[in-house]
Amino acid sequence: MGDVVRKLHVVPNDGGGAGRVRRANLAQILKAAEQVFAETGFTGATMAEIADKADLPKANLHYYFGTKEELYRAVLDNILVIWQNTVSSILPEADPAQAIADYVRSKMEVARTRPYASKVFANEIIRGAGLIEGFLSNDLKNQVEEKSAILERWMAEGRMARLDPKNLFFMIWAMTQHYADFDAQIRLVLGKRQLSRKDFSHFTEEVVRAVLRIAGLEPPED
Numbered sequence: 001m002g003d004v005v006r007k008l009h010v011v012p013n014d015g016g017g018a019g020r021v022r023r024a025n026l027a028q029i030l031k032a033a034e035q036v037f038a039e040t041g042f043t044g045a046t047m048a049e050i051a052d053k054a055d056l057p058k059a060n061l062h063y064y065f066g067t068k069e070e071l072y073r074a075v076l077d078n079i080l081v082i083w084q085n086t087v088s089s090i091l092p093e094a095d096p097a098q099a100i101a102d103y104v105r106s107k108m109e110v111a112r113t114r115p116y117a118s119k120v121f122a123n124e125i126i127r128g129a130g131l132i133e134g135f136l137s138n139d140l141k142n143q144v145e146e147k148s149a150i151l152e153r154w155m156a157e158g159r160m161a162r163l164d165p166k167n168l169f170f171m172i173w174a175m176t177q178h179y180a181d182f183d184a185q186i187r188l189v190l191g192k193r194q195l196s197r198k199d200f201s202h203f204t205e206e207v208v209r210a211v212l213r214i215a216g217l218e219p220p221e222d
């Protein structure tokens with residue numbers, strides 16, 4: 001899925017005016033589609049509603065994406081690329097506490113800045129993950145295996161507590177994505193109309209400390 005979708009919406013940076021307009025239109029469409037798919041689900045969303053949200057003629061959507069499913073796949077593809085990039089801090093030569101803290105902060109920043117993207121992903125999982133099954137069972141699985149091997153090496157070297165590394169990833173996903181997927185619950189419990197950047201900063205540091213405690217690590221020095 002990924003390679004096909006990227007061909008649909010990634011445009012070479014040729015510096016030309018037409019290329020800039022195309023990239024701007026695609027970004028506008030994908031941003032609007034994220035929100036509509038998050039709020040109404042794939043079945044409830046319409047190309048007309050997405051065009052209206054993007055403030056573009058419906059014909060523009062069909063120029064870039066022939067069908068609603070193509071657009072939905074493109075939205076999912078963008079989300080998956082973003083989430084794959086958040087784990088880049090976990091490298092063999094890194095300090096475990098700093099690497100894990102940076103990973104959690106990256107995940108929380110995505111939850112803050114791309115909440116609709118997270119909701120689209122969550123809805124797709126709930127629907128059975130039919131369109132991303134290949135990604136989950138191949139790309140994501142391989143990435144988790146690779147990063148888990150790094151954590152296992154750190155454990156063997158006595159640099160962090162012994163635990164199931166894959167389960168640690170599952171816990172981090174649950175803790176960080178919660179702030180996007182269930183933001184309404186958080187806001188209502190806290191009596192807030194909207195979560196501020198300050199709220200997210202507080203939540204982020206709390207989650208970082210909790211994850212590091214689970215891993216038997218002290219917070220890295222600033």
